Amino acid sequence: MPAQTSIYDMNTQLLVNTLVIIVAVGWIGLRQVNWRPVELGRMWRGPLVFGAVGVVMLANTTNLATLSTFDVGVLAFEIVVSLGVGSAMGAMAKFRPITAAGSAQVREGSMATLESRTGWWGFALWVAFIALRIGIDAGAGALGSQLASSTAVILLLLAANRAARSAVFSARISRLHSITA
């Protein structure tokens, strides 16, 4: 029975991962190519939620004491790459003053004055990152990493990506304000 359970687990895991990846690629990809209002306060909400859920999930599903240096190394490497990709996406983004259609998307009382669009290069970078992530996943799994393919890690990486992008956005917008002010 243990073998059965293990296969079942792996299948579920694979399914969940595939779904998460498809949703993440689609959702973030859609956001890349469309103009979206920039709401500085809201920009950090996504990364915080993903990060928190990721950490809780990681703590619940993994026995942290059994983690090897290899596991931590893979996680650290992926997070660093994710931060790098997020920063690059933040740096690639273009800004423009908010349009009527953009204003209609934000809630009442929002201070959004700009819209941003990362564009197709950003989307390509995002897809490349996902591909790299799947590659690392497979490679690390084959080398015995128990952590690499967990959903928690995917959420953590998503959080790191969005957080880096938000940080670059904040820096760029504050510089923009200091120039135009």
Place this chain on the structure above:
Amino acid sequence: MNPQPGSGWLSVAHNLFGVIVVTWAFATTSFSNPLSTELYTVAGVGLFAWLVVIVLPLTMRRVSGSSISVPTGLLVERIVLVVLAVMAFCGAIAAVPTLGIGIALTVAAVIRTVGNSAWPLWCGGVLVLVSAAIVAAGALVQPASPDGEDMLSPIGLLAIEGGIVIAAMAGLSRRQYRHAEAQADALREERLVAREKQATVAALSERQAIAREIHDVLAHSLGGLVIQLDAVDALLESGDLPAAEIRVRDARQLAASGLAEARRAVDALREPDAASTFLAAELLASLTELVDANRALGTTTWYSAALAPDVEVTSEAALALRRTLQEALTNARKHAAAEPVEVTVGVTGGVDEATVGATVGALVEATRAQPVSVHLRVVNPLGTPLGELGASGNQHGLAGMTERFSRLPGARVSAGVIDGRFVVDAVVRRKTGSTS
């Protein structure tokens, strides 16, 4: 301000001490998983890079004194940045095999790069991310030792990565501190420039005030003297010695009063006393003196003054009225000699109600129970200019009058032709809230 961190002597000593400690740690720690020659080389390159980063800016300063040319300075900055990157990456490569010792190099390089406000933040960001990735990759490829000893533990790896993050934070705080310092410097500079500008404006306005006084005093008394002396000349030519004597005496008196006036002006310029007040009697005495002097010069002068005894004006306002009367009388003599002059002093309900062109009677009728302004009007018919005296002057008098009144609150002055007569109107605000 020094945007480049680490060029103070304390910082140099601090860094040199760091180089020594890390070298010593590399050399003396015995790893059961011995380090390869390549790793020793990498660590050596990293340490050498650290030394270069410490020494290069110092030698540049020593060689070229304080005036490094801009291109050389930029080149050195770029070299230092590249050497810092080498130092950080060598440290990151050596970090895992040396169980963390190597990360000291990365930490020092990250703090210096992120903390340097002259470099864009992304330079530091790239350095941090690449170093962290190298460390993680190093953990992935670390050879398994047979007994598991001297393998970097997961916590050890986290600690090393955490060290890089903390170094980045330290660099950021240093950067912010330097940024704030630079802003404070710029603000100080700006304030200094503003103060200098203010001082220049103040000096200019002082000079204008002095020029005004000189003009008013000298033009009046010297103009009077010219007329008197012309008269003496004519009388002497006709042989009327007694009349000439009287004229000479008048001229002397005019010169003496001009001298006194000049002294008063100098005193007023030395110790301006805006707070002191002039009572109606004092103001009228001062104006009457001028009217009398004008009569003595042979001009018919009608004078009517209606001021309640409790009316007060500031000394500046009194001086402005006196100067206006003086200027108007001088001008009348210059441009309309032999025509009678009409001088009226009264109070009006308000500055805006001052009735330009009204008759004297109407002006006095405008007096209210609560008069707020003192009004001086000088009227003379247009006449023929008086020889060379009429041609003298460059409108300094009128410009000076306007300047003088613009400095007084609620005061105005106007001069122009109304109904074939030249009318000068001057209004100053009556002083309120006085105790006397």
